[in-house]
Amino acid sequence: MAWTVSWKVFVDGQDMTDGMRPFLTGITVSDKDGTASDTCSLDFDDSGGQLKLPKDGAKVQVYLQGAAVFSGTVDTVRSSGSRGSGRTLKVTAKGFDAKGKVKEPQSHHMDDATLQQFLGKAARRAGLSMVIDPALAEITRDYWSADASSFLHMGQKLARELGATFKIRGDKAVLAKRGTGESAGGGTMPIVVGRVPGNVISWDIAPLTTRRSFKSGVSRYFDRPSASFKSVSLDTEIEGADAINEVRSLAADEGQAQGIAEGRKSDSKREGGEGTVELDLEVTAQAEGTFMLSGARPGVDGSYRIAGVTHKADRGGGSTTSLDLKQPEGGAGKDDR
Template sequence: MGFVSNDYAVWLNGQNVTSRLDPLLTSIKATRAADAAADTCDISLADADGRIALPGERAPVLVFINGARVFSGFVSDVTASFGKGEGRTIDVSASSVQNGSKVTEPVLRSADNLSFTDAAKQWGEKAGLSVTVAGSIASVTRPYWIMQNESFMSWGQRMAREIGASFKILGSEAYFVGVNEGISGSGKTLTPIDAVYGDNLISGSISPIISRPKFKNVEISYFDVQKGRRVNVPVETGIDDVDTALRTVISAADEAEAKQKAQAIGKQSDREKGGGSVVILGAEYAEPEAICNIRGVRPGVDGGYRIASVTHELTKSGGFLSTLDIKQPQGGAGTDTR
């Protein structure tokens, strides 16, 4: 193709429109983040004579780079920009969540004595979604679940924070997976990414050590009816270089829920102990929750990091690049043994 050396394809409303867009396309940017329920995509087109018809609202969009699907979703916004000396452009924004569907409809629901997997699948089905739950969170159970005038999307985001999960909606499918467990939040196989200085690593800024309040234990309380008093439930975070505890004002319904919430906070604390971002030559298979291995930068920085988000960008000026936001240093990162 004449755009860049990397192969790409754009499908709109079930039709391959790549050949029509190719002369006008200036950039494609697709972003997937572990802590965001929706993937996003922005397609920028030159629009000097207005010859491209505007896509319809919620029209299905598929984007492939080098044969790999990097985005699947629906048109959400179309913006025309123009000005003297600037020319005219059309920017098409898309989201993996279909706005206006039952996924975003607020409802009131409750269920007793179900596993999180069963509750998520039942309520997801009512919203038109097929739900997959994977990792340690699959066995989470509670005596009572409630959707408090929330949409399934809002409930899923709240549950992800409470039980330590990554939540993703991709069209008619939804995924809940345990964070920091090496499981893809989009159903794809996770491939470790090597970012090597002098090879595919273009630029970056990494803080392998971030000194912020951190805790060896997290304590959340619940009211024990039999004992007639509040009980604190301590959970280790996995951070061993401090001897402090975070005693939160968050309360839980019972001991099991208190442990779940404390473990979720602990996972997040461990995840935030270092991080940064790197730009590498395009890696269409890069996914959040995979490990990025930094090599050749310097001792203490080199090592493994958890990928938190990925942005694939294809441009006429720069070709195909991937920006990785990385967290949770491991494998020697953060320690200079010299």
């Protein structure tokens, strides 16, 4: 069967598209919101066992419909087969080199420094450049410590604490404020439009979920000048919520407590709804971008934050994009009829 979607695959900078065309049967690319690495799977018909395995650590770039949808490093190669169903080869790549220094423990500290200075230093030790959202970069603390943590662990921990997205792609690490629809550099993320009828194949959306809705986020810290425990509280602005989301751990100071409380506020808004939607292939979709839905029904139509994107292209079955959705806004969750 012939492909119905345009694709290209580069390995270590070399265009391998023509050589792969007789054997490649499927492409799957996943872009998550920072909780996991971007991944890509290439499925091959390996009936004759004639395919050469990619070398360890090979760099892979994938394009769909002319757009770059993945760049990373080969992580695993898996051969499967049985007596009655032939042989297949699956090549899986991750958004960063899992054998690199991103997982190496670091032991260093900084006094009276910004988040940009501290995490930038940790990134350089891991062999990466660092881009931090301006809203987070100037956070200043009197003491930062790596505490024998890897750069990967430090980035993920700070992202959870600050309500941010942490991502490593190739040789660049990014820490962006979550839920704003903007990139770490301040630019607007792509907006994807879904229409029913139109490019929407299916949807399964709960525009209102209350389990993780809180009235406010509270973080406690010990104030040294007054020798007493104090707290920072931020209203989440969620209508009808009564419960208070108090963080169990103690913050180091008021600045950290403020950051943690803001992170809890962001999380509560983000978890106010959830769902999935499947579209005709939409290569512009990115995690943390905005999805605008229309034509489904009142109370479901509106805007959502994209938490994850999966592009699938199949030699015999066309191509689709699946979105994981969070943070309903713009009328989603409200039926005003």
